[in-house]
Amino acid sequence: xxxxxxxxxxxxxxxxxxxxxxxxxxxxxxxxxxxxxxxxxxxxxxxxxxxxxxxxxxxxxxxxxxxxxxxxxxxxxxxxxxxxxxxxxxxxxxxxxxxxxxxxxxxxxxxxxxxxxxxxxxxxxxxxxxxxxxxxxxxxxxxxxxxxxxxxxxxxxxxxxxxx
Numbered sequence: 001x002x003x004x005x006x007x008x009x010x011x012x013x014x015x016x017x018x019x020x021x022x023x024x025x026x027x028x029x030x031x032x033x034x035x036x037x038x039x040x041x042x043x044x045x046x047x048x049x050x051x052x053x054x055x056x057x058x059x060x061x062x063x064x065x066x067x068x069x070x071x072x073x074x075x076x077x078x079x080x081x082x083x084x085x086x087x088x089x090x091x092x093x094x095x096x097x098x099x100x101x102x103x104x105x106x107x108x109x110x111x112x113x114x115x116x117x118x119x120x121x122x123x124x125x126x127x128x129x130x131x132x133x134x135x136x137x138x139x140x141x142x143x144x145x146x147x148x149x150x151x152x153x154x155x156x157x158x159x160x161x162x163x164x
Contacts (some may be wrong), residue, residue, distance in 0.1 A: 014038060016057070016073055034080060036063050038071060042094050046104065056094035070094065103127045108155060116156030124154045 016034040021027075041055035052075075059071040059082065068090045072081040085091050104126045108119050128146030132139060148160045 014040065016041065016055070018075065033075065033078060034071075034073065036060075036065065036071060036080075039093070041073065058091050058093070112152065112155060112157075112161065114157050114161050115152070119155040122154065124151065126151050 015032065015036060016038055018031045018033055020029040020031070022029075037060040038057040039060075041057035043052050043055055055073045055075060057071050057073070059065055059069045061067055065082075067087060068085055070083040070085070070091045072083075074080065083091075106124060106126070108115075108122050108124050110120045126146065127150065128144065131143040131145070133141040152160050
């Protein structure tokens with residue numbers, strides 16, 4: 001029995017491209033961004049549907065790489081950062097976890113009773129922490145802790161409305 005080495009060079013694969021789709025004209029533009037062979041890149045799910053700058057993927061050996069790496073593409077500058085994982089190690093798809101003290105930012109679209117009509121369209125920050133406890137592969141408990149007062153103050157309110 002033989003074992004495959006993780007440092008083998010793939011026979012083929014995809015390279016990083018940007019596709020720009022113009023729904024008005026039906027035109028698609030393909031722009032090559034990098035020559036490394038990678039898996040399909042991912043973004044931080046918190047940025048889905050918004051313009052984002054960075055994409056992450058596993059880069060395969062070849063095009064100057066001797067082993068597998070995690071790559072961070074900067075789509076604004078064309079730059080890249082590589083994290084090499086060492087011999088006989090292969091990274092998996094990127095998973096994102098919020099940094100301690102992290103915040104979420106968005107545009108308020110309305111819907112909270114008591115908020116100022118002038119708040120619609122305002123950029124707001126939201127801070128909070130979700131804590132999950134998993135045992136035997138099952139979600140056992142979930143706790144949410146958020147700074148709701150700070151959030152509603154950005155909407156012109158003085159107190160958090162009661163939950164119904």
